[in-house]
Amino acid sequence: MSNETPRGNNFDHWLDSYAARANTLSVSEVRALFAVVSRPEVVSLAGGMPFVSALPKELMEASFDSMMTERGNYALQYGGGQGDLRLRDQIREVMALEGIHASVEDIVITTGSQQGLDLLGGLFLDAGDVVLAESPSYVGALGIFRHYEAHVEHLHTDHEGLDPDALEASIKQLKAEGRRIKFLYLVPNFGNPSGVTLTEERRHRIVEICRREHILILEDNPYGLLYFGEKPPVAMRSYEEDCVIYLGSFSKILAPGLRVGYVLAPPAIRDKLVLANESALLSPSTFTQMLISEYLAKSDWQGQIDTFRGIYRERRDAALDAMAEYLPHLHTTRPDGGFYLWVTLPEGIDSKAMLPLAVTELVAYTPGTAFYANGGGKSNLRISFCYPTPDNINLGIKRLATVINRQAELLDTFGAR
């Protein structure tokens, strides 16, 4: 890092040159704080980092060795915009675990499923279009919808997931107002940030409504195979092909550093996705695709997912136990898979305002407002149990209880309610 050219100031000589959409990019209000969170003494319940240490390095090494031996030059070269054919065929097997039967022709490999969302946003969203979403909804998707200047309408969501009645009512009202609704965006399994899973009965009703109303469902499913029960939920895409675009990822069942996700879409949309992918980055990384392909071909990848499931279930238990022990009066969701708890604070406590106090107590979380496009979530926070050890989860929630209880006392005493 030596010998750097001194930096100029940040005055922007090009302010008059940006496109309108550049104004949609904003620095996260909590970003500065998260730099502090990386200090080792802070228990971070904030990030969504999978616990990659549980992936035996020998598995990656074996995959790399056979890849370089068998397809080294191919892995180092440019590939096609749709992604590698063998990997797409293997992805069919991954998706089959959740009841999906698909053609390799309809799968497009993306640079993480975030990029799949970005491509879909680019293909479908004109400024002012409406995206329907859960309450709360995934922060990365909200950022993309904002970037394409779409309006996000959050719909009523409870412990059974998105409410179909609210969906129907909202569509009716928006259509009456002449709005163009493009997507219903959902994380139906072990949602981020809610931890909630959409019931099967509601899945069917929602698909029926969207089919009738001609609205595309984006079924975003990074966590579905990280279930804590007996079997994974059945994907909506398994019983509806034409109005569901399904997004999957290797980030949570293998490793996010590889940046490989995939989109399964109806043929005409898939064709456009391939073109958009080529325009955006020529082709996804052949190298990381091949590494994953060798891994799926030669390792016990389902056994590895079982390992991950065991780890995350233990951490979920640690988180719920700690909530019951230290914050028994607070409402929290009880996820059957995935990475997250969604906690509702006592009335009057602002989770974003409380965050600096929490960091002072050496614990971090994500304030609920990150998961709403409309300012909602003030009295909520997301706890991630994916990365810290069970002991640290307990310690972190204990510290969090100290902060919350102190805030509640202050409110009782000085009566801000």
Place this chain on the structure above:
Amino acid sequence: MSNETPRGNNFDHWLDSYAARANTLSVSEVRALFAVVSRPEVVSLAGGMPFVSALPKELMEASFDSMMTERGNYALQYGGGQGDLRLRDQIREVMALEGIHASVEDIVITTGSQQGLDLLGGLFLDAGDVVLAESPSYVGALGIFRHYEAHVEHLHTDHEGLDPDALEASIKQLKAEGRRIKFLYLVPNFGNPSGVTLTEERRHRIVEICRREHILILEDNPYGLLYFGEKPPVAMRSYEEDCVIYLGSFSKILAPGLRVGYVLAPPAIRDKLVLANESALLSPSTFTQMLISEYLAKSDWQGQIDTFRGIYRERRDAALDAMAEYLPHLHTTRPDGGFYLWVTLPEGIDSKAMLPLAVTELVAYTPGTAFYANGGGKSNLRISFCYPTPDNINLGIKRLATVINRQAELLDTFGAR
């Protein structure tokens, strides 16, 4: 590939749902033909694939081993939107070879430099904005500008590169018409597809004009270190910081399958690029970044670039020799580096119409129209000498001569001129 669900037809139920920008995506007219080109008996002078076979696999293996040992968990995890700090510092050394002094703070890692162009297009281009470009210009950049609904104005370009007088005249006229000019887009070194290098004198004049007229220069430089002379050309970014955005890539000096490129931008623009990168794909692949970082730290990467230079120089010579032998009457550029020759056909021959005939003769090239946004380039074609062996280059150009001479005879006989 067995057991596939039968595919539906491609009738698009969602035609009324796409965004306006989705119409900018179109299938390349020559794409179908290129599927044929992958047959081994066809000599392809069409693609831009680097000759990755010349990269010793031991180098990649050593980089992988030390990466997994020293930073395995880090490589598998999510990273930051700006890219890894150590790699950015190493990129400073790479850029220093072309005279650039930069701060690590001003470098943003992208998923290939194509993605850097896409992020910049998204940040700056509103529909109807103007991008100034060389004649001919890189097809991938033209696709991005079209995707953001910008108008590309091709400027007069000769064997010394873009003509500064044409630049001044065009700016004057466009401003008089009230148009917003956002970028001057250039591949100044061994251009794709022209093979032409911008002279130093013109670089200075162009920078001066753009500074005065407040127009950003996108200096796209994937080939600069693949020079065939004594030293690489000096980058424009080396003598102008505020109005030059520099794009670099590891695709040609290492391997495109890793999809790692970088953008060096003024601080305010760099801040926005980081946010756009995060929105588009959370973070570039930590895994491929770390692999490159280990490679740069522990291998003789400059020696490896010398190896590549030797190979490509030999192939350039083979291509020019074959042109002199079989097509002595045609004008071709004489590149001092890079991958490409730009050939001008006898008047009246349409290079796109001729392509199927060439493929029948078992040789392929890229028609010139791919490199113009305005229908130009009909009587030009690009020959890539990067991938085939010298013997195959000779054979390919010999076959090409057969096709061209036959076309010329037909024209002479039937007088289509």
